[in-house]
Amino acid sequence: MKKVVTFGEIMLRLAPQGFLRFSQASSFDVVYGGGESNVAVSLANYGVPVDFVTRLPNNDIGQCAMMEMRKRGVGVDKIVYGGDRLGIYFLETGAVSRGSKVVYDRAHSAMSEIKPGMVDWDEVFKDVEWFHWTGITPAISQGAADACLEAVKAAQKNGVTVSTDLNYRAKLWKYGGDREAIMTELTSYCDVILGNEEDAEKHFGIKPEGLDITTQGEHVKAEAFLSVCTQMMEKFPRAKKVITTLRGSISASHNTWAGVLYDGETMFKSPEYQITDIVDRVGGGDSFMGGLIYGLLKYPEDDQNALNFAVAASCLKHTIKGDANLVTVPEVEKLMGGDASGRVAR
Helix, strand or coil: CCEEEEECCCEEEEECCCCCCHHHCCCCEEEEECHHHHHHHHHHHCCCCEEEECEECCCHHHHHHHHHHHHCCCECCCCEECCCCCCEEEEECCECCECCEEEEECCCCCHHHCCCCCCCHHHHCCCEEEEEEECHHHHHCHHHHHHHHHHHHHHHHCCCEEEEECCCCCCCCCCCCCHHHHHHHHHCCCCEEECCHHHHHHHHCCCCCCCCHHHCCCCCCHHHHHHHHHHHHHHCCCCCEEEEEEEEECCCCCEEEEEEEECCCCEEECCCEEECCCCCCCCHHHHHHHHHHHHHHHCCCCHHHHHHHHHHHHHHHCCCCCCCCCCCHHHHHHHHCCCCCCCCCC
């Protein structure tokens, strides 16, 4: 496979141990992660050559974030340096009827102060097949949005496939940018679009017809999202595939998990998994996207298999502590084959 490039912010994640609340914490576990870096780690685990592009402070904490990517087999030589700090987010892990909470501390981070011209995108995209960005990056700052637009334009010029995970974040978009206009322009360059019903509605005002997602519980129906897929393709004619994850939230600890992929003619539906004892759901969507990119590259004529790989990979992510999905292709294929027993391999 040719190389994949992802672009976005990696952060320091600080979380109380186990299911403790912030007010109970006397220490925090340290993890480095972010939407696009998580996708890069997944791809590296699957044997795909991948570079992660970001801006890091040239200090010890920035070096730690870089070394985490290098340790996982992700290329780091296109990272640029500058600014004063790495962004931070605090995570309180929920359980049963108490949902998880995230508190961001990422103002004035090195990545938030990136500007167009800081990254040589023509150099980045040499011998690259695929570029991935998410809706988190343009939500950070106007400079990050402008740099992301510079990236997708360069990707198109260099004949690179472009994908996005729309990733609406209610706690971001604080700098006053026109979210719909920014996301519409960026998404117009995309060949593959991943987003759930909230992403489509918040960014573009597109709603699934006749569905209130908050009342669905475990009974999320794939057919209800066909209207979202068709509306997205009408709005973004470059898009060849529109994909959504189907998460039924029975509780913070028990979700159902599936996905659909629409190619303009056929809607493919994955098997549905019951995830009954979630270890860590942060990064679940990123693990889906990493699996999807791998699947579409590995099985270019088999969208069903690509979708099934993405759903199985992200199902396994819910069992892994931390942001990134640290599973292998054989482990994903084992679950795809129907073996969910969790028996010891020896």
